[in-house]
Amino acid sequence: MKSKLSSYILCLNSGSSSLKFSLYDPVSRQMEIAGVINAIGTLNGWFKVSDSRGTLLKNEAGLFKDMHTAVESLTKWLDEHQSKYPLTAIGHRVVQGGPDHRAPEMLTEQLLKTLKQFIFLAPNHLPEELAIIHIFLEKFRNLPQVVCFDTFFHRDMPFCGHHYPLSSKYTSKDLIRYGFHGLSYEYIMLRLKAKHIPIKSKKIIIAHLGNGASLVAVKNGCSIDTTMGVSPIGGLVMSTRSGDLDPGAILFLLKHNKLSVDELDNLLSKESGLKAIAGTGDVRELLEVGHTNATAAKALALFCYTVRKQIGALxxxxxxxxxxVFTGGIGENLAVIRSRICKDLAFFGIALDSRLNLCNREVISSEKSRVLVHVIKTNEELVIARHTQNMVQLK
Known part of the structure; x- marks a missing residue:
């Protein structure tokens, strides 16, 4: 039911090549508008907006040469529709805020300046996120704005999950395991709680599988370990990211290939993973050719293997x-990947119902499975809206 308030919380969630946004009613917490600008930086850009009833309000192809161009298109759309969808607050997703900035915070010029000091911790995410924040801070100075960090969910990880076995000379300088995908994990826990599952007495693994992918172990309602560490590059093999590497492999690349730090960063972030093995990081494309293309089949096998191995470790x-729980674009939509991951995990008590899995039902485990297996569509924007409402205390 729509609130009598005629203003909305704008939630912004940027990725490496996409910009998602939503408008939420601050009272009912219902989504009114959802939109995305996809394929930024390619010739196949697309700007799509729909309302809560699924009615398309915009569905146009376009060339968005960079994130700045995409943001300009979004702000133009917001200006054109401000009479119908006036804003009352803005919430931003930020991947990393260092050790002292994890809980949601009100956006200030000083916070923005401080966050720029942590670009080295997430050089492939923070620069664009902060650039977007700067644009919206300049354009909407009269609105309260809130920064929501992806590391917040993992703030209470115990020592064994949080720290590297390095001298305090290094770990005291912000070199710790932060963990990521926290807004997604927070949403999944809210959904499980809404199902009346006693989450504080359960041992839960959530697999957020998309172009970026990670797993988290949740015990007694808290994150105790996760596959990503100091950066979103680590952990699982991903679309274009290497995941975990032997430190010796990194030394090898530096010494024998004479790579600079920037070249190494680009290699591990954008030219590794599935793309390095099979030429593309798109799992759907790999599945289409996997039965005839040996390298595609190997890439998929490695992806599923690393997820399965980390399920065992966690x-x-x-x-x-x-x-x-499976979530994220791959986890939510690709039954064959879920099946391959869960193969040979019967000794853990995991057994899928093939029919339920193919139908993408919310519970896909069989009756004989000791472990309940769920498929839940994530909603990071709703979590951003909740945090923004709580910080601004919108009534």
């Missing part, structure tokens, strides 16, 4: 497993 870390 299960051991918790001393058991009660619930496994």
């Amino acid at each position: 299960t051991a870390a918790m001393g058991g497993l009660d619930i496994l």
Whole structure:
């Protein structure tokens, strides 16, 4: 039911090649508008906006040469529709805020200046996120704005999950395991709670599988370990990211290939993973050719293998497993990937119902499965809206 308030919280969530936004009613917490600008930086850009009933309000191809161009297109659309959708606050997703900035914060010039000091921790994410924030701060100075960090969910990880075995000379300088995808994980926990699942007494693994992918182990309602560490490059093999590497492999690249730090960063972030093996990081494309293309098949096998291996590791870390949740674009939509990941995990008590899995049902485990396996569509924007409302205390 629509609130009598005629103003909305704007939630912004940028990725490497996309800009998602939503408008939420601050009272009902219902989404009124959802939009995305996809394929930024390519010739296949697309700007799509729909309302809560699924009615398309905009569905146009366009060339968005960079994130700045995409933001300009979005602000233009907001200006054109401000009489119908006036804004009352803005919430931003930010991947990393260092060790002292994890909880949601009101946006200020000083915070923006401080966050720029942590670009080195997420050089492939923070620069564009902060550039977007700067544009909206300049354009909407009269509106309260809130920054929501992806590391917040992992703030209470214990020592074993949080720290590297390095001298305090280095770890005291922000070199710790932060963990990411926290807004997505927070939403999944809200959904499980809404299902009346006693989450504080369950051992849960959430697999956020998309172009960026990670797993988290949640015990007693808290993150105790996760596959990503100091940056979103680590952990699982991903679309274009390497995931975990032997430190010796990194030294090898530096010494024998004479790579600069920037070249190494670009290699591990944008030219590795599935793309390095099979020429593309798109899992759907790999599935289409995997039955005839040996390298595509190997890339998919490695992806599923690393996810399966980390499920085993995180299960051991918790001393058991009660619930496994798949989310993210791959986890939510590709039944064959879920099936391949769960193959050979029967000894953990995981058994899928093939029919439920193919239908993308919310619970896909069989009746004989000791572990409940869920498929839940994530909603980071709703979590941003909730944090923004709480910070601004919109009534």
